Amino acid sequence: MDGLLQAAVEQSFNAVVITTADLEPPGPRIVYVNPAFVRMTGYAAEELYGRNPRLLQGPRTQPQTIQRLRECLREGRYFQGSTVNYRKDGSSYYVEWNISPVRDENGQVAYFVSVQRDISEQVAAEDRYDLMASALEVNSDQVVMTDWEGRIVYANPAFEARTGYDREEVLGKNPRLLQSGHHDQEFYRELWTTVKGGGPFRATFVNHARDGSLFHLEQTITPVRNRLGEITHFLSIGKDISERVHMEQALRRMATMDLLTGLPNRSFGEQILEREWNRACRYGEIFSVIMADIDHFKAINDHYGHGVGDQILTRVGQQLRTLTRDSDFAIRWGGEEFLILVPKADAKAACGLAERIRAGVAGESHDRVGRITLSLGVAGYRERDSRKRLLRRADDALYRAKEGGRNRIECG
Structure with a gap:
C-alpha cells in the first residue's frame, strides 16, 4: 500500500509538497516534492529540500492570503486559497492551494501536505471574460443578448438609458416589446431566417422607448455558437443614430x-x-x-x-x-x-x-x-x-x- 501511495503521488498531475510543521522562525521546511511540483516551479527537488516555501513568493503574492494561510496552519486547520507565486526563472503563475495538517500518533501536527495546481490559464480566461463583460457594460452602444427562442438574457446599461426599461424587467422577454410598427412582418421574418441560418443581420431599426418616443438604431445581430458549433444565442449591438437621422430629415426638409x-x-x-x-x-x-x-x-x-x-x-x-x-x-x-x-x-x-x-x-x-x-x-x-x-x-x-x-x- 505504501508503494501504491508513493506511486500515486509521484505520478499525480497535481503538484504535491510536504513541509514540516515548524511555525517558529525560520518556519516550515520542505521535505518532499513530487515531479509535478518541480515542473510547476522550475526548481530541482534538491534545490527545494530544506527550504521554506516562501521562496516562491514575490511582489504580487497577496499578503492577506498568506496571513490567512498562517492562521490556519497555526490552528492546525485545513486551508484552501489561491495567489501568485514565482518560478525559479522569475516568471509568475497563479496557484491554487489545498493544505492539510498531518498528525502523528499523539495527535500533534507533524507535517503539512499541500496539493497545488497551476490555474494561470483559468485565471486568464476569467480575466478575459471579466474584461469582455466590463466592455459590454461600459459600451455606449446598446447591447442585448437573447437565447435561441429570442428571450432576452442580457442587456447593458446603454439599453436601459435609451429605452427606459430596467434590464431586470426585460429578462426573459422578447425584444418585440420595442417594435414601433415601422417594419412589416417580412422584415422580421428575414431577420430570424438570416441569424438562425448562421449569418449576421444588419439594418436600421425604428424602435420605441418605454415612454413611446421613437429612436433609430443602426443594429447588427450576430449568432453566437457554443463549443460544438451550435447556435445558442444572438448578440445584438446597436448604435443610436437618432440625432443623425433627425439632422438628415431636417436637411431634406430644408431642401424640399x-x-x-x-x-x-x-x-x-x-x-x-x-x-x-x-x-x-x-x-x-x-x-x-x-x-x-x-x-x-x-x-x-x-x-x-x-x-x-x-x-x-x-x-x-x-x-x-x-x-x-x-x-x-x-x-x-x-x-x-x-x-x-x-x-x-x-x-x-x-x-x-x-x-x-x-x-x-x-x-x-x-x-x-x-x-x-x-x-x-x-x-x-x-x-x-x-x-x-x-x-x-x-x-x-x-x-x-x-x-x-x-x-x-x-x-x-
Missing part, C-alpha cells in the same frame, strides 16, 4: 420645404406634380389644380414692410394646410403665389375646395393689415392635356379672377 410657409417649395412641388400627374394618367383618374395668389401683396410689402409680408405668407401657408384635404398638396409656387394639387377631383369639386379656401382666408384678419384675401383660378384635366397646358389654364383663370375684382375664384 419652404421654410417660411412650411409648404413644399417650387422644386419639390414640381416633383409632386409629376408624380401625381403620372399616377392620374396611368390609372385614368380625374385631376385638378388650383392657382392662388394673395391680393395686393406688393402693396402690403411696400406699406408695412417685408416683415409683415412674411407674416402674411406664413399665415396663408398655415390656412392652406388646414383648409385642404389630406390627399391634396398645397405648394408655395413662388412669391405670393400658391399651387394646390387636387387628385381624384374634377373641376367642379376643385372649385368647391377653392371657394372654401377663399372664404376661410377672407374670414380672418391681420392685426395691422386687416382682412387678407386670395384670388384663385381652377383648372380640371381635359383629354390630351399636358401638365403645362393644365397649369396655363389655371393661371389664366387666376388672371381673370384678379381682373374681375379679386377675392374670387374663376374656373378654367
